[in-house]
Amino acid sequence: MMVNTGTAVFCADIGGSFIKFGLSRQQGEVTELAKLPTPAESWDEFVLALQTLLSNHGASLAADTPLAISTAGLVSPQSGEVMATNIPAFAGHNLAAELTQILKRKVSVANDADCFALAEAHVGEGQGLPIVIGVILGTGVGGGIVINGQLVRGHGGVAGEWGHGAITRTELLVEGQRVTLPRLLCGCGQTGCLDMYGGARGMERLHLEFHQLSHSSHQIISGWQDGNTQCALTLEAWLQLVSEPLALLVNIIGPSKIVVGGGLATVAPLIAALDQRLRTQTLHKYSQPLLVPGKYVNQGGLVGASVLGRQR
Numbered sequence: 001m002m003v004n005t006g007t008a009v010f011c012a013d014i015g016g017s018f019i020k021f022g023l024s025r026q027q028g029e030v031t032e033l034a035k036l037p038t039p040a041e042s043w044d045e046f047v048l049a050l051q052t053l054l055s056n057h058g059a060s061l062a063a064d065t066p067l068a069i070s071t072a073g074l075v076s077p078q079s080g081e082v083m084a085t086n087i088p089a090f091a092g093h094n095l096a097a098e099l100t101q102i103l104k105r106k107v108s109v110a111n112d113a114d115c116f117a118l119a120e121a122h123v124g125e126g127q128g129l130p131i132v133i134g135v136i137l138g139t140g141v142g143g144g145i146v147i148n149g150q151l152v153r154g155h156g157g158v159a160g161e162w163g164h165g166a167i168t169r170t171e172l173l174v175e176g177q178r179v180t181l182p183r184l185l186c187g188c189g190q191t192g193c194l195d196m197y198g199g200a201r202g203m204e205r206l207h208l209e210f211h212q213l214s215h216s217s218h219q220i221i222s223g224w225q226d227g228n229t230q231c232a233l234t235l236e237a238w239l240q241l242v243s244e245p246l247a248l249l250v251n252i253i254g255p256s257k258i259v260v261g262g263g264l265a266t267v268a269p270l271i272a273a274l275d276q277r278l279r280t281q282t283l284h285k286y287s288q289p290l291l292v293p294g295k296y297v298n299q300g301g302l303v304g305a306s307v308l309g310r311q312r
């Protein structure tokens with residue numbers, strides 16, 4: 001793989017609420033320069049925002065300094081279109097191709113979970129390993145796959161999305177107790193996806209279903225750590241639900257490491273418990289931790305973009 005680590009790359013992390021903008025002088029290092037609200041409703045305003053950022057911060061750099069973008073939503077390798085429900089401005093636009101023309105520089109674009117996986121595979125917890133999966137345990141569930149340093153973009157821009165596809169279970173056996181699982185309609189249109197149970201919101205849904213209690217994921221996790229039996233039941237169910245599809249993903253892809261991002265990645269005992277559970281269910285028995293918290297839980301977008309912008 002050819003990696004150009006010597007030149008500067010502008011990096012942008014675009015979410016539904018904010019654009020974070022920075023400059024990378026070498027792969028894995030990004031200086032954040034600006035943060036502004038995302039003009040999510042207007043393509044023209046979005047382009048203007050990027051033009052302003054580049055001209056404000058580009059005076060001392062080559063005029064064709066590339067821009068690498070991490071964005072919310074799915075990036076189609078076929079059409080280049082970004083499907084981001086919270087950024088309607090992107091609809092109908094081939095983001096990389098159009099911005100390359102308008103901004104007169106190379107512009108590359110990848111999904112934010114994919115950028116997190118790229119960051120971890122190149123300069124994070126999966127550095128130098130042949131197969132790295134990045135999983136996001138945030139509000140919901142997402143993921144990305146990097147093989148031999150290259151992002152697997154997948155047909156239609158979808159690969160490593162282990163949070164979708166129906167879970168066939170309608171009940172679980174948790175600590176000798178039979179619990180019924182609600183069948184929830186997912187944002188993707190299917191019913192019963194892990195995405196509805198496996199992130200922080202999912203944990204809260206399970207707790208509400210099992211105990212009729214509206215607790216935050218933080219409250220449930222600290223209750224679990226303090227030995228609260230209701231929280232323990234919710235966590236046990238959550239660990240079962242999340243570890244099973246994760247084990248399937250491991251058996252299919254054969255990762256050297258799975259690196260976790262998203263809000264729940266900051267809870268080390270939770271990730272350790274999930275890792276232990278996961279490793280009992282994989283065909284290959286990993287002797288070392290397989291699932292670990294990421295190095296770039298908060299900066300995965302920008303750091304991943306700094307890698308993306310240097311890839312061929």
Ligand SMILES: [Zn+2]
Pocket residue numbers: 163164165186187188189190193195
């Ligand atoms: Zn779904």
